[in-house]
Amino acid sequence: MLIYDLHCHSHCSDGTLAPADVVARAVEQGVDVLALTDHDTTEGLQEAHNAAQNQPIRLINGIEFSSRWGRHGVHIVGLNLDLSCDELKQAETQQRQARLDRAEQIAERLAHKCNFQNTLAGAREFAGGECVGRPHFAQYLLEQGHVKTINEAFKKYLGSGKVGDVKQLWPEMGDVVDWITASGGVAVLAHPDKYKMTRTKLRALMGDFADLGGQSVELVSGLQVSGVAENLQKLAEPLGLLASCGSDFHRPGQHWQELGGFNPLPAGARPVWELFE
Ligand code: MN
Ligand code: MN
Ligand code: MN
Numbered sequence: 473m474l475i476y477d478l479h480c481h482s483h484c485s486d487g488t489l490a491p492a493d494v495v496a497r498a499v500e501q502g503v504d505v506l507a508l509t510d511h512d513t514t515e516g517l518q519e520a521h522n523a524a525q526n527q528p529i530r531l532i533n534g535i536e537f538s539s540r541w542g543r544h545g546v547h548i549v550g551l552n553l554d555l556s557c558d559e560l561k562q563a564e565t566q567q568r569q570a571r572l573d574r575a576e577q578i579a580e581r582l583a584h585k586c587n588f589q590n591t592l593a594g595a596r597e598f599a600g601g602e603c604v605g606r607p608h609f610a611q612y613l614l615e616q617g618h619v620k621t622i623n624e625a626f627k628k629y630l631g632s633g634k635v636g637d638v639k640q641l642w643p644e645m646g647d648v649v650d651w652i653t654a655s656g657g658v659a660v661l662a663h664p665d666k667y668k669m670t671r672t673k674l675r676a677l678m679g680d681f682a683d684l685g686g687q688s689v690e691l692v693s694g695l696q697v698s699g700v701a702e703n704l705q706k707l708a709e710p711l712g713l714l715a716s717c718g719s720d721f722h723r724p725g726q727h728w729q730e731l732g733g734f735n736p737l738p739a740g741a742r743p744v745w746e747l748f749e
Pocket of ligand 2: 536547662663
């Protein structure tokens with residue numbers, strides 16, 4: 473049986489490995505089909521394809537979009553995308569801009585309310601090309617001696633309810649599903665178990681997701697407590713949602729999110745790859 477890992481990250485988003493190294497590691501781990509799904513960007517796919525060329529692995533074009541459903545943040549994976557689609561490029565630009573706007577707002581607030589200057593430029597240094605987020609601001613505040621630890625930076629300035637706690641306004645889940653569909657891809661609801669929703673809430677989320685054109689749910693996301701996949705299957709199957717699986721790999725050393733390191737789909741589940749094979 474082939475091993476499909478349809479969710480992982482490289483340093484093009486918040487992973488640590490280069491796309492080529494993610495592919496090499498996936499090969500080592502025995503993965504047969506891999507989707508690289510960086511947050512809101514497909515930038516790493518060209519390098520990943522080059523790396524996969526003479527290797528016993530097949531690479532699927534993927535992405536993981538941030539979106540909102542009501543007051544909840546939910547992640548939607550797009551699989552088997554056509555990278556030449558304008559809709560996809562526009563979507564990536566919009567998400568990048570949303571992150572940028574937020575970083576600017578955080579910097580403005582830190583300047584006006586705490587008199588910390590140049591934090592955006594400083595945070596950007598720590599981000600090293602990736603999108604600037606609160607951890608980068610924390611590193612800069614630490615470097616400047618405004619705080620003694622990263623923890624203190626969050627406690628005083630960046631954490632929940634503090635000056636730098638600017639909420640990111642993500643697009644509606646339906647818009648994200650539309651982007652993926654318009655780009656020839658399949659929309660997959662990522663790691664439903666991580667949203668800490670009640671079963672009733674999860675059922676409503678999956679129902680809406682299916683109504684909006686979503687086609688699949690990650691029944692398996694990394695190492696899970698036994699029974700989780702089967703429970704999700706009971707919610708997803710009646711809605712006609714197909715099953716997906718992935719590690720959500722970000723970096724070596726996290727055995728619960730290792731490439732290919734998860735249990736097979738539960739018995740009877742119809743896999744999402746039926747749609748692109
Ligand atoms: Mn991540
Ligand atoms: Mn996610
Ligand atoms: Mn992820």
